[in-house]
Amino acid sequence: MKRIAALILLASLSANALAFEPFVVSDIRIDGLTRIAQGTVLSYLPIEKGESLTDEKAQAAIRALYQTKFFSDVEIERQGDILVIKVTERPAIAKLTLRGNKDIKEDDLRKGLKEIGLSEGETFDRLSLDRVQQELIRQYYNRGKYNVSVIPHVTPLDRNRVAIDIEIREGKAAKIKEINVVGNKAFTDKAIRDGFESNTSNWLSWYSKDDQYSREKLSGDLEKLSNYYMNRGYADFGVDSTQVAISPDKRAMYIDASVKEGEVYTVSDVHLLGELILPEDTLRKLVYIHKGDTFNRAAIEASTDAIKAILANIGYAFAKVTPVPKLDKDKRTADLTLFIEPGKRVYVRRVVFQGNTRTEDEVLRREMRQLEGAWYSQGAIDRSKTRLQRLGYFKTVDIDKALVPGTVDQVDLTAKVEEQSAGSLMFGVGYSQYSGIILSASVSQNNFLGTGDRFSIGAETSTYYKRINASYTNPYLTDSGVQIGYNVGYSKLDYGDTDLANYTYSTKSFQTTLSIPISDFDSLTTSLGVSSNLINTSTYTPGQLVAYQQAVGNKTIHSWTSSLGFTHDTRNSYWAPTRGGQLTLSVDGALPGSTVQYYKIFGEANHYWPIGKGFVLYLDGQVGYGKTYGQSYDNDGFAYNPNDPTNPIKIYSKGDKVAFPFWENYYAGGVRDVRGFQDNTLGPRLCDGLSTNPGGKPDSHGNCTGGYYSYGQPVGGAFKTLGTAQMFLPLPFLKDINTARVSWFVDVGNVYSSYSTFKASDLRASTGLSLQWQAPIGPLIINFAVPFRKQSDDGRFVERIQFTFGSQL
Incomplete structure (x- = not known):
């Protein structure tokens, strides 16, 4: 066929190039041009004025002009010593329309057509259109649609233009009706086909499309079949033959594979x-x-x-x-x-960055653990990629290597990033069962002016709290990665609008924080701050809390605060880790000179383990401990006595050691804690000041008699313990775990007034399912929890379904 085509072409060239005696070309004239400039045509001609034209050169000229694909016909004539070239231009594509495509997106189609040369404004070539037709049919065949038809319509327009309309009739995809593996004796069909991408129709096929035949999928499945056997000792296993049959209506596929198991080695x-x-x-x-x-x-x-x-x-x-x-x-x-x-040992000559249009090179370079001039290290490169991803400035990060031309021992690294917005101007609305409607507004920039510095200012309000704060962080105060940050804020919490103890607590604070890296995975953090806290109580406040405020002698609590923390973080992702973990230890508290001197010790350890087939096990443990030091009460502390208003009940005595401040208590329970119980409601509970047992505890059913509140108000405690086990589940309709995850969990934990009151029998526990979704409106968490270890006084605080979305304190 190729030889016949060549003969036809030669015959055509001979016909269009009339035989003539060689002559010297004095001028060149081109007839028939409408859109293409004469200079463009002359640039392709292999002959110029003053040259002698022969039959061979004439044929070469015709070939050159045909190869431009600008012309459908070319003729050469002689008028005296003038070379006359007559051309017929191919029409231009004025409009390109695609119809009927659903499986393949139009943008992808147009991009592919443009690469072939079929796009609006290009010269129309019938051969290109034929190639497009065959390529589209091939792509639909790969999607299992064997009765597809691709019909191009070409409509001539004025001024030598055409309109192309490509009509696609996709039809129905052929479904796999049978998959037969012949020759397997050691393992069942179900065992060897586990994990195949191809399958017969089932109840999830509408989403997974696993019943649609694809040559690529089948090839991958046969490779999995080979791996299955070879991973179990069958070293000489082989697939003898594969047959794929299609029904006459092209709607059903039948796959047969014959295998030779061999022996176990x-x-x-x-x-x-x-x-x-x-x-x-x-x-x-x-x-x-x-x-x-x-x-x-x-x-x-x-x-x-x-x-x-x-x-x-x-x-x-x-x-x-x-x-x-x-x-x-x-x-x-x-x-x-x-x-x-091993090949040649190589070192990195240069590290370059691409795609960072806003972020300075230095911001990326300081995260690199592979240095220029150092020996190549894949481990250092992988760690560099992880650190760049965790900045949060980039959608994707890829690091490629290439040998330096002319060398065998040098490579250049190219870090290709795709930037995403690292800042936001946000006005939000959220809701949680605990906080009610949450309104928020904030301006934040995690990559301020491309320097990597972080700045934010925001305000938030809900049913029970108001907050405004501003912060600035320089993550690289020094080249070694010492980080410094500043935070100033004001907040007011009205616990009376919740099921917690009835009092209000407002805080003005300033804090500076210093973080010192020890290694790529470890860091130390220390802070120093000052705060002024105003506490307002009422007769509805538990008497014990009112008495405590009297005993310390001030409604306004002044504190000089300090903290020291250690973090070990090996997680492979910030939003949705699948391996690694985090260990956090911290000590913080109020320094001498504060109204109440105390310290809090908190520790948390968690880890993720991928256990195969998309399952990820997560374990977490937390312990919190608080205690005061070096202080005694300045006054006696009394609670209101409704039975004898003139004779209040003394709860704290002047000179006694100060108890842990109630406004610094730990809390447990809620949508992010021991699920199945209302937020912050586990642990000690007290009756309000009007109760017949003021300052006392509710009865065994959680009830208080005679008070404004009929139930004990949760007040938290100075000791907290929590354990969580979660299994993240692979669900076919949740492909991107960075967007959404579903887990089955078991939570165990509680809060105690002090470490000495800890009893394992008081621990609460729950189990259930949790959905965590990074929704466009903000983080969304929905829990369905069933407490299976609870006390009789937990009744009003149990919640089977919990949810929150948007911002939350």
């Missing part, structure tokens, strides 16, 4: 050959398959990857490890050789 020995670089004992620790083990392809691949990784970390960026198994079919053994080719 045992590893007789493992050899390390080649240029080892590192001591053999070191490398053998990275080999996960040993003499006597059942042959396992996954273990072999993990071994080769581990050896390549350790070599890449010491500069051998292009190391190769080739596994060579030698099978003894009589003994059913496999002698395994790992052949190591």
Whole structure:
């Protein structure tokens, strides 16, 4: 066919180039041009004025003009010594319309058509249109739509233009009706097909599309089938043949695969050959398959990857490890050789950044752990990528390496980033069962002027609190990563509008914080601040709290605060981790000279473990402890006695050691804590000042007699313990875990008035399901929880369904 086409072309060229005697061209005239400039055509001609024109040159000129694809016809004539070229221009594409495409987005289609040369403003070429037609059909075949039709309509327009209308009739996708694996004896069909992307129709196929045939999916499934057997010892397993049949109406697919299982092989020995670089004992620790083990392809691949990784970390960026198994079919053994080719040791010449249009290079460079001029280290590069991702400035981060031209021991690294908005001007509305409607407004910039500094100012109000604060943080006060931050704020909380103890608490504060990195994973944080806190109580406030305020002798509490904290963070993501964890230890409190001197110790440890098939296990434990030091009460503290108003009840005595301040108590329970109980309602509860047992505890059912409130008001405590186990679940309709996650949880915990009152029998526990969604309106959490360990006085504080969205204090 190619030879016939060539003969036709030569015949055409001969016909269009009339035979003539060679002559010297005195001038060149081009007839028939309407859109294309004459200079453009002359630039493609292989002949100029003053040259001698022969038949061979004439044919070369015609070929050159045809190859431009500007013309549908070209003729050459001679008028005296003037060369006359007559052309017929191909029409221009004035309009391109796509109809009927649903599976493939129009933007993707137009991008592909433009690459082929079929777009508005381009010259129309019928061959290009034919190629587009065949390519579209192929793409729909890959999506299992075998009765698709692609019909192009070309309409001539005035001024040598055309309108192209591509009509696509996608039709229905062919569904897989049967998948038959023939020859499997050791394992069931269900076992070997577990994890296949291809499947027969089921109740989730409407979403997963797993019943739609695709050649690529089938190829991947056959590779999974091979891995399944080879990971279980069948070293000579093979797929003998694969047949795919389609029904006459092109709506049903039938897949048959014939396999040869072979025998189970045992590893007789493992050899390390080649240029080892590192001591053999070191490398053998990275080999996960040993003499006597059942042959396992996954273990072999993990071994080769581990050896390549350790070599890449010491500069051998292009190391190769080739596994060579030698099978003894009589003994059913496999002698395994790992052949190591480290290649040249390379160092990084230069690190460049692309895509950071707003962020300064220095902001990215200071996160890099792979330095210029140092030996290449894959571990350092991976850590650099993680640190760049955790900045929150970029949607995507990729770091590519390329050999420096003309060298074998130098590479350049290119960090390609796609920036996203790191700042916001936000007006929000949220809601939680605890806080009610939440209104907020804020201006924040996590990458201030591209420097990486963070600045924010915001205000928030809800049913029971008001808050306004401003903060500024410089994450790199020094080149070593010492961070300094400042925060000033005002807040007012009216607990009387909740189920908590009835009092108001307003705070004015200023704080400066210093964070010192110890390593890539560890940091120390210290702070110093000052605050002024005003507490207002009433007869509806539990008498014990009123008496405490009298005993310390001041409604306004002044505090010099300080803190020291340690953090160890190995999480692989900020929003939705799947591995790693976080350890936090902190000590903070009020320094000498404060109205009440106290300290609080808090510790939390958590970790994520991926356990396969999309499941992630998360465990978390928290302990909080608070205590006062070096102070005695300045006054006696009394609670109102409704039985004898002239004789109040003394609760605190002058000179006694000061108890832990109630406004600094820990709380537990709620949508982010021990789920299934109302926010902050676990732990000690007290009756209000009008109760017949003022300052006392409610009865065993949580009731208070004679007071304004018929129930005990939660007041928190100085000791808190909490444990959580969560299993994040893989759900087919939640593909992006950075957007949404669902988990099954078990929470255990409570708050106690002091460590000495801790009783394991008082711990509360719940279980249920939780949805966490980064919705456009803000973070959304919905819990369905069932408390399975509770007390009789918890009744009014139990909540089966809890939710919150938007901002929350």
